[in-house]
Amino acid sequence: QHKKNTSGADFEIVEMGSMRQSIAEHMVSSVRISPHVSTVSEVDMTSIVNFREKMKEKFEQREKAKLTYTTFVIDAAVKGLKAFPIVNSSIDGKNIIMKKRINIGIAVALEQGLIVPVIKNADEKTIPEIAKAVNDLANRARLKELLPEEVKGGTFTISNHGIFGSLIGFPIINQPQVAILAVGAIKKRPVVLNEGIAIRSMMYLTLTFDHRLIDGVLA
Numbered sequence: 001q002h003k004k005n006t007s008g009a010d011f012e013i014v015e016m017g018s019m020r021q022s023i024a025e026h027m028v029s030s031v032r033i034s035p036h037v038s039t040v041s042e043v044d045m046t047s048i049v050n051f052r053e054k055m056k057e058k059f060e061q062r063e064k065a066k067l068t069y070t071t072f073v074i075d076a077a078v079k080g081l082k083a084f085p086i087v088n089s090s091i092d093g094k095n096i097i098m099k100k101r102i103n104i105g106i107a108v109a110l111e112q113g114l115i116v117p118v119i120k121n122a123d124e125k126t127i128p129e130i131a132k133a134v135n136d137l138a139n140r141a142r143l144k145e146l147l148p149e150e151v152k153g154g155t156f157t158i159s160n161h162g163i164f165g166s167l168i169g170f171p172i173i174n175q176p177q178v179a180i181l182a183v184g185a186i187k188k189r190p191v192v193l194n195e196g197i198a199i200r201s202m203m204y205l206t207l208t209f210d211h212r213l214i215d216g217v218l219a
Contacts, residue, residue, distance in 0.1 A: 019113040030175045034210040038170045039219045041205045045186050048072050049201040063128050065135040070160055073183050073205075074104050074130050078123050081156060084218060088155045090176040091213055105154030105174060106134060108141040115141050116174060118154040158183060168204045178210040179219075 016024070052067055059067040081088040081102050090097045102123040105116040117137035122130065140146050156177055161169040162185035169182040184204040191200045209219045 017112055023113050027172050030172050034173050037211045038206050038208040043203045044200050045203045046201045065132040067131055070134055071131040078102055087179050099155045103153050103155045105157035107159040108138050117141050117150050171208050178213050180208050182206040
């Protein structure tokens with residue numbers, strides 16, 4: 001019979017916390033259920049970077065919320081989900097459940113694991129409203145003040161691993177959703193522009209999708 005914490009010359013055994021156990025079960029279940037495929041796109045974020053630098057102070061004063069890059073990614077993702085609504089669905093046996101609302105989950109890293117608060121009806125929100133929702137949910141997630149209903153009902157998830165400097169990530173689908181978007185770090189790089197070389201703020205987006213439902217062309 002092993003104890004919760006056991007020490008030896010070369011090791012220590014520590015029991016997982018309840019949140020980490022739940023995440024582990026959720027991740028293993030997702031990989032077992034969904035055949036995961038990923039596609040990576042390169043995005044020129046220069047215009048967004050310039051706009052944010054110009055507006056962020058005025059925006060924060062006016063809206064009492066930070067204007068983050070995540071806000072713009074959510075807005076773009078909503079437009080994409082409206083154009084391709086099957087990516088905003090789930091699978092039930094041989095049936096496809098088409099969701100009438102777009103509820104965007106935002107993965108927030110906590111010391112003890114990961115939590116995904118949900119922006120409900122993101123398709124009905126303006127950019128300032130999205131920014132306020134992102135700020136509010138992320139802050140309360142870190143303070144452990146989220147209500148149970150605020151982490152339920154997501155139809156699509158965005159994971160911003162780029163805040164830690166990572167360029168490209170391959171996330172695991174948040175069941176029962178059929179796709180998840182990973183957002184990489186924005187880095188200045190030399191790129192070909194109008195037959196010349198320019199310094200642009202570039203970012204990689206990875207869409208991981210459930211190949212039971214979504215094919216490469218659609219993705």
